[in-house]
Amino acid sequence: MERVIGFGGIFFKADNPKALSQWYKKHLGVPIDETYGGYTFDWKNDSLRPKKGYTIWSPFKSDTDYLNPSDKEFMFNFIVADLPKLLQVLKEEGINQVGEMEDTEFGRFAWIMDxxxxxxELWEPADQ
Known part of the structure; x- marks a missing residue:
């Protein structure tokens, strides 16, 4: 019997869901579906899916500082194509980066706050 076979989505509360959706559309390019205010990333859509990467599910210890400076109990991770370029655009749009970009065996990582x-967490996966 098959049980969990993938990661289905991220669902979260927001003080102003419509405004927050528009922020993600403007600054991160998430193509918001105006009908329900979210977006379905279809991994079968060759024009809109990442060319590399994977989805991670990972619990952290309750006292981790990895999610700081947020006081939330979750963090979003988005796969991006060109992290340095996106960080420059975000800086021009007034979005502050949290900490420094890190280059690891898994790729490049950087962080911002909504x-x-x-x-x-913005992630440009390493070439496999």
Missing amino acids: PEGNKI
């Missing part, structure tokens, strides 16, 4: 204090 207007409601949710930490966002």
